[in-house]
Amino acid sequence: MKPARFEYHAPKSVDEACALLASLEDAKVLAGGQSLVPLLNFRLARPPHLVDINRIANLDRIYERDGGVAVQALARQSAVEDSDLAGRLCPILPAALRQVAHRVIRNRGTVCGSLAHADPASELPAVMMALNGHVVVQSRRGQRIIPAADLFKSVMQTALAQDELMVEAWFPGAHGKYGIAEESRRHGDFALAGGVRYGDRLALFGVAATPVMADPKDPTKGLQPSGDLEATPEFRLHLVQAITDRLFAA
Amino acid sequence: MKVNGVVHTEPKDPRRLLSDHLRHDLGLTGTHVGCEHGVCGCCTVLLDGAPVRSCLMLAVQAEGHEVTTIEGLAAPGSPLHPVQQAFHECHGLQCGFCTPGFVMSVVGLLHEHPDPTPEQVDEGIAGNLCRCTGYASIRRAVHRAAELTK
Numbered sequence: 001m002k003p004a005r006f007e008y009h010a011p012k013s014v015d016e017a018c019a020l021l022a023s024l025e026d027a028k029v030l031a032g033g034q035s036l037v038p039l040l041n042f043r044l045a046r047p048p049h050l051v052d053i054n055r056i057a058n059l060d061r062i063y064e065r066d067g068g069v070a071v072q073a074l075a076r077q078s079a080v081e082d083s084d085l086a087g088r089l090c091p092i093l094p095a096a097l098r099q100v101a102h103r104v105i106r107n108r109g110t111v112c113g114s115l116a117h118a119d120p121a122s123e124l125p126a127v128m129m130a131l132n133g134h135v136v137v138q139s140r141r142g143q144r145i146i147p148a149a150d151l152f153k154s155v156m157q158t159a160l161a162q163d164e165l166m167v168e169a170w171f172p173g174a175h176g177k178y179g180i181a182e183e184s185r186r187h188g189d190f191a192l193a194g195g196v197r198y199g200d201r202l203a204l205f206g207v208a209a210t211p212v213m214a215d216p217k218d219p220t221k222g223l224q225p226s227g228d229l230e231a232t233p234e235f236r237l238h239l240v241q242a243i244t245d246r247l248f249a250a
Numbered sequence: 251m252k253v254n255g256v257v258h259t260e261p262k263d264p265r266r267l268l269s270d271h272l273r274h275d276l277g278l279t280g281t282h283v284g285c286e287h288g289v290c291g292c293c294t295v296l297l298d299g300a301p302v303r304s305c306l307m308l309a310v311q312a313e314g315h316e317v318t319t320i321e322g323l324a325a326p327g328s329p330l331h332p333v334q335q336a337f338h339e340c341h342g343l344q345c346g347f348c349t350p351g352f353v354m355s356v357v358g359l360l361h362e363h364p365d366p367t368p369e370q371v372d373e374g375i376a377g378n379l380c381r382c383t384g385y386a387s388i389r390r391a392v393h394r395a396a397e398l399t400k
Contacts, residue, residue: 001267001270001283001286001305002265002266002267002270003265003267004265005265006264006265007264008264008308008310010310030308033306033307033308033311034288034303034306037267037287037288037305037306037307037308038287038288038306041267041286041287041305042287050264052308052310052311054311078300101377102291102376102377103301103358103359103373103374103377104291104294104301104302104303104355104358104377105288105303105306105377107297107300107301107302107358108297108302108303108306108307187376188376188377
């Protein structure tokens with residue numbers, strides 16, 4: 001299989017990557033590639049430029065910041081899953097990562113990549129919403145912080161501008177009651193519906209264009225999930241209620 | 251990039267997937283390609299010792315890294331790698347198409363969990379599809395491989 005023709009760029013620094021993103025038209029950032037490369041292989045995405053950030057040094061740290069866990073752009077999901085720091089400060093993060101695809105995929109996939117890809121059925125955006133985390137994005141214009149509530153705009157659409165690179169995701173220290181539950185046809189598949197609980201906060205995924213916050217007492221209120229071959233809208237609403245019951249049973 | 255210990259030049263076309271580079275440019279056809287979008291696990295190879303999907307990487311991304319394919323586990327004529335031996339003993343394959351991917355995933359699994367629980371075994375092979383559905387004997391083969399590796 002062969003992706004459509006693109007020009008390949010491999011910057012060695014964040015500044016160089018930002019300069020490329022600012023000057024190239026329709027460039028796409030390539031990090032772990034576990035979502036982007038399938039789209040390239042099927043030619044569902046045909047970006048004229050790929051900016052591969054994998055050669056940037058010192059962009060894979062997982063470190064403590066402001067009482068929470070900061071995960072840099074090249075930190076692999078498996079590294080975060082195994083991180084003692086993440087397990088100690090934010091145990092819901094490794095718990096959620098174990099639901100993301102399979103270990104072999106997580107060896108390459110990145111946390112920031114999942115957030116930037118913003119698939120509505122993926123776990124990490126909902127975790128970030130439930131915890132009220134944020135991401136740090138950088139461009140030639142400088143750095144800015146985008147809080148979780150403002151990050152996800154629509155299906156695979158975020159608030160990042162074309163010239164911005166997500167350099168870090170931050171998950172607050174989270175020691176309250178937490179849980180993640182999802183239903184999928186097979187383990188590792190995309191969820192038909194899922195929920196993340198932190199304290200009395202509930203974020204749902206797979207049931208709207210973005211992850212959404214919901215009232216645990218009335219989680220289906222206002223939801224209009226889509227239907228497909230795997231689940232009808234009614235079944236997804238049923239799952240939301242069942243998952244919420246499960247998450248808040250304890 | 252180094253493949254099975256041998257240094258190779260990079261592919262000229264950045265569009266070349268690592269899986270296609272291994273098969274078409276280097277002639278290492280032991281790495282199989284099934285779905286080519288990361289679902290089936292047939293193309294799993296080790297990148298610096300950790301299993302990854304070679305169909306979800308551009309070959310140019312392997313520059314400066316070490317790739318191990320099924321051909322790199324045991325030299326021709328020498329004894330099989332313990333994981334290969336276990337699949338052989340337990341009939342952990344039927345048609346064999348998925349086998350290289352399973353074997354490479356299991357090598358990675360046993361590296362992380364030398365003495366895996368049944369749950370860890372199931373989790374470890376969950377990302378590989380066998381369309382002959384020989385999963386029961388594949389499971390047995392993983393446990394046997396753990397014994398042989400000790």
